[in-house]
Amino acid sequence: MSNSRRRYRAIVTKLVQLHGYPSGRIMQRVQVLAGFISGIVGSQSTHCRAVAKHAGLGAKVDSREKRLSRWYQNEQVTYELDYLPYLQEVLAGLAGLTLPLAMDGSEIGRGCMVLMISLLYNNRAIPLAWTVFQRPKGHASAEEHIHLLEVVRPLLPAASEIIFLGDGEFDSVALQTYLHALPQWSYVCRTAKNTQIMLDGAWTTLDALAFAPDTCLTLEEVLFTAQAYGPVQVVLHWNAQYAEPLYLVTNFELGEEAGYWYQQRMRIETFFSDQKSRGFQLHKSHISDPMRLARLLIAACLAYVWMIYLGTQAHLHRLVPLLHRADRCDLSLFQLGLDLLHYYLEEDLEILVDFSLPESFFRVQ
Structure with a gap:
């Protein structure tokens, strides 16, 4: 199984669980959202063609690109229905x-x-x-x-x-x-x-x-x-x-x-700084419609929160020396998350997907 497909399957499994095991068209939207998150992280881009190549949705790249494009053009995709169910996971422990x-x-x-x-x-x-x-x-x-x-x-x-x-x-x-x-x-x-x-x-x-x-x-x-x-x-x-x-x-x-x-x-x-030069290149999107950009942000924000979660796990499970230097860590949680996901894929390990924020990391220095 390809890395893109493994990443997609881990994401969609978690999204379906957090969304309460939906069916029908809602389930279809969740599946495409999972592909969007997978593709954004895999390509470190929000450009639809680049995302499609790493989405893990199956079918040809052209078909994947059309599915992704239809998703962010779909007026049924909303902040309330497609972000809030996962945001509750973020806020639950705080x-x-x-x-x-x-x-x-x-x-x-x-x-x-x-x-x-x-x-x-x-x-x-x-x-x-x-x-x-x-x-x-x-x-x-x-x-x-x-x-x-x-x-x-x-x-x-x-x-x-x-x-x-x-x-x-x-x-x-x-x-x-x-x-x-x-x-x-x-x-x-x-x-x-x-x-x-x-x-x-x-x-x-x-x-x-x-x-x-x-x-x-x-x-x-x-x-x-x-x-x-x-x-x-x-x-x-x-x-x-x-x-x-x-x-x-x-x-x-x-x-x-x-x-x-x-x-x-x-x-x-x-x-915005993590989403631009160091992250998913959101500023390079060619989309000019504000509602479509707002929907694209649903996928980009969930991808970002997932990477923050993985960054916390790298610290909690003492994996930082495997990803970076043993004597100190100069990487942000976001950068650590990207590196930990790469490690999971390269070592054929289970991919952790979550959007919760451990309270032990909730501090401002």
Whole structure:
């Protein structure tokens, strides 16, 4: 049996189990999704022809390519039906933990951009939900940010504390108002150095405030921007290893805590970086239809989460010395996952497929 076929059979077996053993057309969609995941990982590409060569679906490459193409063009393929059943596996073991979420945008396909919200996990970003827009550049609106959060919020464990981390695109008053009203949610967002604030009854800009490197200055009871939103906390956090300070707006009471969490976000390699030059080449897709790209992301995200899972297994089962150096490991969980899958195939071993995230790896360094 070929490596592609072995990989496909392992994937489809797990997908069918997690989807509750479907039948009929749903089963057909699950089978093609398994082929898509297999082909993306095998080719390290999302180009349909390249994926088809490694899909393991049987038949000729032209026929496989047509099946894959029909899948992402099929309006019956949705986030709710074709991603959520597997996302539940991701979130199942994280109830009660503090969950940091990050929102990011990136160009994708031909002339489109994706807005994605992810769970930060061991210096990686696990995709939770996304929206694709037919616009090549620019920022999404506050309303679009909030809409995506409304998709994710019901999926998160009820007992968990949530921390939202955003860069300067996400410091709008509308989004802050929304986040502040959510029970058990905190937020830290970067803001521009020329942002206006009212401090002690006088208006000023953040860059007009003098403070030294290696310090954290918390401004309490601040009114934010000309809209005079607040009171909020504004934090000026300057790590001496950086040339400039971070300007943050937050509802954390302690400025040091806000600075800590935002620095963790800066160390995270986003889903997009792993999906581009080091991963599945998602930015090279020729698809220009936003809905088709959104469906393609279902397969790409599941392939990515699977590789993260395999990376954790390489550590847990002490397989890293077989895949990399014995004295230290310079590879990310994603890269380790790819190498472990290659090892399974080369050594004719059972291929582990899962989308769960071991709690022991749920840390931010």
